[in-house]
Amino acid sequence: MPTIADVAAHAGVGQGTVSRVLNGSPKVRDATRARVLSAIELLDYRPNPLARGLSRGRCQTLGVVVPFFTHASAIERLRGVASGLDGSRYDLVLFNVESPVHRDEHIASITGRDRADGLLVLSLPVADRDLQRLTAAGVPVVLVDAPGTGVPTVVTDDRAGGRVATQHLVDLGHRAIGYLGHDPSNPFGFTATDDREAGYLEVLADAGLPVRRELIRYGPHDREAGRALAAELLAEPHPPTAIFASSDAQAMGVLAATEDAGLRVPRDLSVIGFDDVELSSYVGLTTVRQPLFESGRLGVELLLAALAGDPPPPTVHALPLELVVRSTTAPAPRRHDPNHISQPRGNAR
Amino acid sequence: MPTIADVAAHAGVGQGTVSRVLNGSPKVRDATRARVLSAIELLDYRPNPLARGLSRGRCQTLGVVVPFFTHASAIERLRGVASGLDGSRYDLVLFNVESPVHRDEHIASITGRDRADGLLVLSLPVADRDLQRLTAAGVPVVLVDAPGTGVPTVVTDDRAGGRVATQHLVDLGHRAIGYLGHDPSNPFGFTATDDREAGYLEVLADAGLPVRRELIRYGPHDREAGRALAAELLAEPHPPTAIFASSDAQAMGVLAATEDAGLRVPRDLSVIGFDDVELSSYVGLTTVRQPLFESGRLGVELLLAALAGDPPPPTVHALPLELVVRSTTAPAPRRHDPNHISQPRGNAR
C-alpha cells in the first residue's frame, strides 16, 4: 500500500502539500497540484481512513442503533436512512439491538468521534444522561420514533393516530372495540404504542363507550402474539366486533386468529392496524399509515446537517399520519341480541 | 477523553504495560494488572478504536455489500448476518448497492484492512480481479448467492430449484408453463435466476414439452414487473395454465395480474414462486424455499473463521432447497379445446 510519503516522493513535494491536495486546499499552485494528482494516479494511492480519522478526530461514519429485524417497520425506516446517506461521504455502521442490554452496550460504546461521528437511534428511548454525554463529546444524536430531550427528534403523533383508527371503527358503528398493544412496561422502553392506546381510550370516552379492560391485551409486536391475543378476545363471552391492533404485525395475527375461529373479515370482525408496512397493501389491511421511509430519511438529513456544522435546533418534527381504508373494516353487524355474533363461532375453541 | 498515557500515569506504570493489560498479555504481574485496571475504572477509560486500528493494521469491522432493499430476500439474509455477528467483536458496516456503479465503487474502496477486515458480498458477482486484489491485501471475502473463484461461497442449487418448481407444475398436468425471470444480461450480473431458467428448460425437455419462447419474459425482481409481465402472458392467444416466477416478488405480481384479468388462482392459473420470503406464507404462495437466513449466517461464520486465522478452503457450500406447496398451485384445468381457458377472460385487456 502506498502512503502519502510515497506520493510526496514521486511528485517531488512535501507530504504536507500532498495532504493539502487531498483535502482540496486552495493554497496549492495548479502546476504542483497536477504533479501530485498524477503521482496519486500512478501509484493508485488511497488515503488510509484510519490514519485520517485519528488525525482529524473523526471517523466519517454514522452509527444507527436499531431494534433490527424484530419489526418490519424498522426495515422501512432503514431504507430511508440508506437513501438519505446515499451520496454522502459517510459510512453506515449498524448496531443491532435485540435486547435492552444490547441497546445500552451500544450506546455506551460510543464515547466520542472515534467510533461514530453521529448517532441515529430508531424506536428506542435514550436516557437523558447518555444524550448529554454524547452531546458533550461532540457526537450529535437524532432520535426517530422515540422521545428524548435536547436533541432533534422525528416522531409521529401516535395519540392522534390511535384516535383516527378508533374513530374510523366508531364511525362504522362498532361499539365493542378491542385493542392490542404491547406491554407499557416492556424492557425496551418503547412508548409509541402507549400513545396509540391513549388515543383509543380518548375516542371511546368521546363516543360515550365504556372501556372494557378485558378487551385490551398486550404482547410483542409480531404476528404470533397478535394471533394469540386475538384468539383470547374472540373467546370472550361478549367478543368485540372490531379490533384495533397497534401494529400491522399484530393485525396480521388478528387476521389469522379470525380465520382459525371460522370467522370472516370484515363481515364478522373489522380489523385495523398501524404502520402500513409493504405487506399490508398485499393483504388489503385497513391501517393508519405512518411515513416510515420518510422518517428514516429525515432523521439522517438532520444528522448530516448537524455534522455539516449547521446544528439543527432540538425540534420535534412531527410527521403526518393517514388513514388507509382497505378491505378489513366494514360497518358493524346489526344485532338485537348482543350475543348474536357468538352464534356462527361453532369451531372457535 | 482520557488516553492510555493518563491511565499509565495514574497507575504509576508505563503505557506499554497498560497496553499489555488491555490486550490480555500474560506477561504482566497480577498486582500491576490490578493497579492498571483500577485506574481504567477510575478514569472510565476506553481505547480509541481508530488509534488501535491504525497501529494494528486492522479495524475490527466487517463490510457487507448488499443490493439493499430491492429484494426482500436480501433482508432475510441480512438478518442471518446480524445474528451470526452477534457476540463477535466486529462492527458491521453496510454498503448499500442500488446500481452497478455502486457495487464497483464500494468494492474498489476496500483496499486493505483499514476499511474492513473482511468482506461479505450478497447476491452480486465479484470480478476475479477484485477477488485477487482483496485476497492479496489480506482481506478475506465470502460470497453468498453469487459465483466467484478462489473464495468460500455459499449458494443454493438454483438449477435444481428451477427443476423442482417446474416438475411440480408438470406433475399437476400443466403443459403450457410460463416463466418469469430477469434479463440474463442485467447490469448487476445476477446469475441465480439464469440457473433457475435452465432448470425450467430441462424439465420441459424431459417431459417432452415444447419450449414456447413467447411464454418466457424478463424483468426486474419486483411486484410491478411481475404484474406487467404476467399480464402480457395472459394476453397471449394461447396463454399458459401455470407460471413459474423465479422470485416470490414477481410471483406476487403474477397474483395481482391474475386478479386484474378476472381470473382465479389456482383454478384458472397455477403460480409458483422462488425464495419463500415471509410474505409468501401469509399469501399462501406455493414456492421453492431457499434458506435465506441461514445463508447469511453461514457466510458470516465462514468470514469470522477466516479472520480467526483459520482460513476455510474456497469451498462451495450448497444449501438445500425445498418445495413448499401452498394454495396457488392446482391440477391443470381439463380441456379439449386449447383455447378453452381464454373464454372467461372477458375483462382482460
Added chain:
DNA sequence: GATCGCCGTGGAAGCGGTTCCACGACTGCG
C-alpha cells in the same frame, strides 16, 4: 558466589495521515 537466563517493565519508534509553523520567493507599495 559469579554467571546465565528469564520475567516484568519502561520507553521509544512506528502506524499514516493533518495541521501548524517557519521560511524563501515574489509582489506591491512608499
Added chain:
DNA sequence: CGCAGTCGTGGAACCGCTTCCACGGCGATC
C-alpha cells in the same frame, strides 16, 4: 530600491495506540 505582506511550500509535531528493544532484578545453575 528597500521593506512589508502574501503565497506556496517543506518539515515537524501530533493524534492514541501497539510492539519491539533494552534493561534491571531475581532465581537457578555450576
